[in-house]
Amino acid sequence: MTQIIDRRINGKHKSAVNRQRFLRRFKDQIRKAVSDSVDTRSITEIDSGEKINIPTKDTHEPVFNHGPGGKRDAIHPGNKDFITGDHVARPPKGGGGSGSEASDQGEGEDEFTFQLSREEFLEFFFEDLELPDLIKTQLATVDDFKSVRAGFSTTGVPTNIDIVRSLKGALARRIALRTPFSRELHECEDELEALKATPDDEFKAKRILELENNVRRLKDRIATVPFIDTFDLRYRNRIMEPSPTTQAVMFCLMDVSGSMDEARKEMAKRFFILLYLFLNRTYENIEVVFIRHHTTAKEVDEQDFFYSRETGGTVVSSALELMHKIICDRFPTSDWNIYAAQASDGDNWEGDSPNCKSLLNDRIMPLLQYFAYLEIMPHNHQSLWHHYEEIMSQHRNFDMQSIDNANEIYPVFRKLFARKHV
Amino acid sequence: MKKNNLITESADWTPELIQRYDEEISRIAKNYGLDTYPIQIEIINSEQMMDAYSSVGMPLGYNHWSFGKQFLQTEQRYRRGQMGLAYEIVINSNPCIAYLMEENTMTMQALVIAHACYGHNSFFKSNYLFQTWTNADAIVDYLLFAKQYISKCEQRYGIKEVEAILDSCHALMNYGVDRYKHPAHLSAEEESQRQKEREEYLQTQVNHLWSTLPIQPGEENTQKEVRFPPEPEENLLYFIEKNAPLMQPWKREVVRIVRKVAQYFYPQRQTQVMNEGWATFWHYTILNTLYDEGFVNDGFMIEFLQSHTNVISQPGFDSPHYSGINPYTLGFNMFKDIRRICEHPTDEDREWFPDIAGSNWQETLDFAMRNYKDESFIGQFLSPKLIRDLKLFCVLDDDREKDLEVTAIHDEKGYRQVRNMLAKQYDLSMREPNIQVHNVDLRGDRSLTLRHIQHDRRPLGKDTAEVIRHLTRLWGFAVKIESVNENGSVVNSNDDEDEDR
Numbered sequence: 001m002t003q004i005i006d007r008r009i010n011g012k013h014k015s016a017v018n019r020q021r022f023l024r025r026f027k028d029q030i031r032k033a034v035s036d037s038v039d040t041r042s043i044t045e046i047d048s049g050e051k052i053n054i055p056t057k058d059t060h061e062p063v064f065n066h067g068p069g070g071k072r073d074a075i076h077p078g079n080k081d082f083i084t085g086d087h088v089a090r091p092p093k094g095g096g097g098s099g100s101e102a103s104d105q106g107e108g109e110d111e112f113t114f115q116l117s118r119e120e121f122l123e124f125f126f127e128d129l130e131l132p133d134l135i136k137t138q139l140a141t142v143d144d145f146k147s148v149r150a151g152f153s154t155t156g157v158p159t160n161i162d163i164v165r166s167l168k169g170a171l172a173r174r175i176a177l178r179t180p181f182s183r184e185l186h187e188c189e190d191e192l193e194a195l196k197a198t199p200d201d202e203f204k205a206k207r208i209l210e211l212e213n214n215v216r217r218l219k220d221r222i223a224t225v226p227f228i229d230t231f232d233l234r235y236r237n238r239i240m241e242p243s244p245t246t247q248a249v250m251f252c253l254m255d256v257s258g259s260m261d262e263a264r265k266e267m268a269k270r271f272f273i274l275l276y277l278f279l280n281r282t283y284e285n286i287e288v289v290f291i292r293h294h295t296t297a298k299e300v301d302e303q304d305f306f307y308s309r310e311t312g313g314t315v316v317s318s319a320l321e322l323m324h325k326i327i328c329d330r331f332p333t334s335d336w337n338i339y340a341a342q343a344s345d346g347d348n349w350e351g352d353s354p355n356c357k358s359l360l361n362d363r364i365m366p367l368l369q370y371f372a373y374l375e376i377m378p379h380n381h382q383s384l385w386h387h388y389e390e391i392m393s394q395h396r397n398f399d400m401q402s403i404d405n406a407n408e409i410y411p412v413f414r415k416l417f418a419r420k421h422v
Numbered sequence: 423m424k425k426n427n428l429i430t431e432s433a434d435w436t437p438e439l440i441q442r443y444d445e446e447i448s449r450i451a452k453n454y455g456l457d458t459y460p461i462q463i464e465i466i467n468s469e470q471m472m473d474a475y476s477s478v479g480m481p482l483g484y485n486h487w488s489f490g491k492q493f494l495q496t497e498q499r500y501r502r503g504q505m506g507l508a509y510e511i512v513i514n515s516n517p518c519i520a521y522l523m524e525e526n527t528m529t530m531q532a533l534v535i536a537h538a539c540y541g542h543n544s545f546f547k548s549n550y551l552f553q554t555w556t557n558a559d560a561i562v563d564y565l566l567f568a569k570q571y572i573s574k575c576e577q578r579y580g581i582k583e584v585e586a587i588l589d590s591c592h593a594l595m596n597y598g599v600d601r602y603k604h605p606a607h608l609s610a611e612e613e614s615q616r617q618k619e620r621e622e623y624l625q626t627q628v629n630h631l632w633s634t635l636p637i638q639p640g641e642e643n644t645q646k647e648v649r650f651p652p653e654p655e656e657n658l659l660y661f662i663e664k665n666a667p668l669m670q671p672w673k674r675e676v677v678r679i680v681r682k683v684a685q686y687f688y689p690q691r692q693t694q695v696m697n698e699g700w701a702t703f704w705h706y707t708i709l710n711t712l713y714d715e716g717f718v719n720d721g722f723m724i725e726f727l728q729s730h731t732n733v734i735s736q737p738g739f740d741s742p743h744y745s746g747i748n749p750y751t752l753g754f755n756m757f758k759d760i761r762r763i764c765e766h767p768t769d770e771d772r773e774w775f776p777d778i779a780g781s782n783w784q785e786t787l788d789f790a791m792r793n794y795k796d797e798s799f800i801g802q803f804l805s806p807k808l809i810r811d812l813k814l815f816c817v818l819d820d821d822r823e824k825d826l827e828v829t830a831i832h833d834e835k836g837y838r839q840v841r842n843m844l845a846k847q848y849d850l851s852m853r854e855p856n857i858q859v860h861n862v863d864l865r866g867d868r869s870l871t872l873r874h875i876q877h878d879r880r881p882l883g884k885d886t887a888e889v890i891r892h893l894t895r896l897w898g899f900a901v902k903i904e905s906v907n908e909n910g911s912v913v914n915s916n917d918d919e920d921e922d923r
Contacts, residue, residue, distance in 0.1 A: 002441070002444045002448065002460070002461040002462075002463060002539070003460075003461070003462045003463065003517070004437050004440055004441060004444075004463045004464075004465070005462065005463065005464045005465070006437070006464075006465045007464045007465060007466045007470060007521075008465060008466060008467050008470070008524055010470070015472070015473045015476050015477070015489065015490060015493040017485045017490075018476065018485055018486065018487065018489040018490035018493060019490040019493060019494065020490070021485060021486060021487035021489075021490050021581070021585070022487045022490030022491050022493075022494065023490075024487070024581075025487045025585070059491055060885075061488055061589075061592060061593065062593050062885035062888040062889045062892070063593055063594075063595075063596060063885060063889060064594075064596070064597065064854065064855050064857055064882065064883070064885065064886065064889050065854070065855065065882075065883040065885060066854075066855055066880045066881070066882065066883055067880075067881045067882055067883040067884060068821075068881075069821045069879070069880065069881050070820075070821060070876070070877075070878050070879035070880030070881060071818070071819070071820045071821070071822075071878035071879055071880070072818075072819050072878060072880060073816055073817070073818055073819075073829070073843045073846070073847075074816070074817050074819065074843075074847070075747065075814050075815070075816050075817075075840060075843050075844040075847055076739035076744075076747075076814070076815060076817060077736055077738060077739060077747060077812045077813060077814055078736070078737070078738020078739050078740065078741070078744075078812075078813050079739075079813040079814070079815040079831055079832065080738075080740075080813075082815055082828045082831055083828070083831060084828060084829065084830055084831055084833070084835065084836060085827070085828065085829075086827070086828040087825035087826070087827055087828075088817070088825055088826045088827075088828065089825055089826070090819075090824075090825065090826055112491070112495070113498055114494035114495070114497070114498050115494075115497070115498060115501070
């Protein structure tokens with residue numbers, strides 16, 4: 001009468017549609033939460049899910065219910081020393097005092113928390129940056145794996161059967177299994193032969209019968225050894241290997257002089273993140289080097305890079321010098337693909353810009369795969385911008401963009417992405 | 423007298439072992455006279471269990487963001503380890519579908535089978551509320567019809583529009599049930615066949631209702647006031663479905679779907695203590711019988727009793743874990759207590775329960791299960807002994823008084839009051855505000871007036887304005903709500919929308 005069904009093999013994610021509906025409905029809140037989280041997240045951690053908080057009042061589903069006030073009786077268990085007629089002070093709000101009535105209000109938390117998956121997180125992040133769809137999927141996909149041959153295995157699918165190997169195995173097995181019988185058979189046959197040559201007697205007839213039986217039995221045994229057995233099958237084994245096998249280093253250069261305020265730094269951060277994501281897709285191993293500068297440059301960790309403030313003037317070449325030095329010391333071009341991204345408000349000490357140009361042109365650009373410059377200042381370009389423009393005309397792997405908004409970041413990368421498809 | 427019948431010592435379940443346990447449990451249940459629907463046990467993993475949670479136990483449901491919210495909430499709390507998932511979910515359908523988690527040990531599976539497949543199942547099949555209000559044969563088909571219908575609406579009218587209607591209906595879901603009238607049985611086939619006819623018919627009905635021309639400006643309203651509806655209507659969604667003036671036919675059907683689903687779950691909300699108590703009582707009784715007959719060993723019993731004890735634990739009112747009375751504890755103890763009164767009555771029991779003291783316990787329990795709901799069950803069967811055991815006491819919270827007052831405890835004077843108050847606590851119509859459709863301004867602005875009949879001066883909660891906005895969306899014209907006190911005078915009215923903003 002009872003039927004038992006194993007449903008585990010059925011698809012999970014029956015609720016996937018409802019989850020989508022939920023994300024859709026709270027798109028604005030989630031987008032804001034994602035944006036906040038991008039600001040606090042480390043660049044190298046961008047590639048993961050995120051805990052999202054939404055105010056409970058937004059997700060609350062209203063129903064008619066009773067408010068506080070009026071007269072109500074409640075039954076509670078576990079009386080210790082109350083007797084009829086006792087008066088008790090009203091417990092403070094939120095205490096367990098009023099029992100079941102209060103508990104269904106769900107007042108306890110004012111935030112609705114849930115986990116956004118990595119894909120969903122990136123989707124929201126990209127939406128802000130207005131990436132083209134194709135690029136979105138390219139960036140969001142996990143590293144491609146390449147299927148490579150890796151010897152042979154005893155299990156697999158029929159299409160992968162290696163016939164030669166399998167038949168060799170079968171042959172070996174046949175020989176191995178038949179040998180004892182064959183030897184015995186030969187002995188019996190030899191004896192039979194010999195016996196037939198001798199004169200007849202009573203013993204001989206009996207012995208011949210016995211030997212003939214033996215021969216028949218052994219021939220049967222030999223015949224039952226199968227020509228091929230599942231045991232013999234060999235499959236070509238393939239394993240998945242991550243395809244990116246090279247490594248890259250990414251230099252993040254940023255002006256931290258007084259004129260770079262928080263909003264600009266956050267914009268810069270998104271720019272660096274995008275480059276990181278792109279590289280992450282192409283290279284297995286990425287080092288990130290942070291160089292900040294005002295009049296002098298310094299290699300720092302990510303925390304200092306984004307969150308410490310400096311004042312004073314700006315000398316861009318100091319950062320370029322330092323980068324060149326670090327490349328020469330630690331990242332030989334034979335082992336590393338080198339990318340650099342620079343963010344600045346365009347400020348530079350007047351006499352330094354020609355310096356930067358020659359430094360880049362002569363010493364740095366030949367070492368780099370790509371250099372992206374982002375100026376977070378839509379108008380009023382200064383000398384640095386003009387000198388960089390000249391570099392762009394000479395080097396195909398140099399790109400620059402001035403922006404005002406996060407959605408303008410992407411064009412900087414267009415060339416970079418485009419190059420991948422050539 | 424123990425025989426060596428041991429089924430297994432293994433803690434891991436296999437389908438064969440589940441089958442074996444089920445055979446024995448089924449045999450024992452039959453001996454105790456449990457009448458059940460055929461059973462369909464489905465093994466699922468934790469994620470599928472969360473799916474089942476989020477669709478409030480419907481085996482298939484239409485899509486809506488609130489189910490997604492439910493899922494995320496469950497998932498989050500489960501991941502953080504704040505809650506374990508239920509061992510089982512059981513569906514009131516024929517055959518009775520029970521979901522078992524793959525993580526459960528063999529002992530837990532046996533517990534769950536006894537609890538859900540025989541306890542809940544027999545309750546679904548025999549309790550009068552379920553017999554009257556739900557149709558186990560048709561529910562799965564109906565839900566399938568509902569899912570398809572709503573997805574068709576989404577394709578035709580857009581997800582957003584359908585979502586908005588569903589939001590509004592969900593806000594009124596608890597007011598979409600007939601509390602006293604007997605509904606027609608639903609069948610998916612007829613539903614979809616008749617759906618089209620009904621659509622057209624309903625529309626003509628509504629049109630008829632509104633055929634009176636609106637009063638011309640300047641014309642005096644000399645006609646005698648006609649109240650519509652002539653009798654107050656407590657089923658708000660039903661009223662909307664039948665009477666909303668400008669509602670498109672497909673929206674009426676959506677309202678109907680939500681109403682039908684609400685109606686289907688209504689008996690479960692009215693019999694929580696009984697249903698869980700009944701199932702807990704039977705898993706306890708059946709597994710003990712299994713042990714007595716030697717089918718399970720001591721290890722099995724220790725694991726079972728540990729989880730049984732957790733299920734029926736009742737923290738006291740002053741414990742930080744206290745969150746009201748545990749329906750499992752109350753229900754389990756009441757059924758156990760009834761059995762005790764039947765088998766070993768004391769003088770007190772004879773005085774309080776002359777009808778059942780000393781009677782056949784199986785028949786008495788069966789009678790109680792069939793013919794009561796939480797409110798009447800407690801009102802009838804809560805014994806002084808159990809009140810003493812649980813140390814129940816009654817607290818009066820009157821906002822006109824400075825302090826709370828303990829009005830009754832577990833003593834001779836207090837038994838009846840505690841029992842009455844506890845019964846009242848489970849009366850759904852007391853728990854939810856009593857709100858009815860009072861009047862529609864037929865000749866004027868077509869506004870709808872709801873009446874909240876106050877009980878013990880308890881006001882409406884802070885969600886009210888928002889629910890009224892949902893109702894306004896469905897009705898299509900202004901909606902007012904007024905609270906009326908016990909003397910019949912209006913004490914509070916929020917017909918001015920702005921004051922709620």
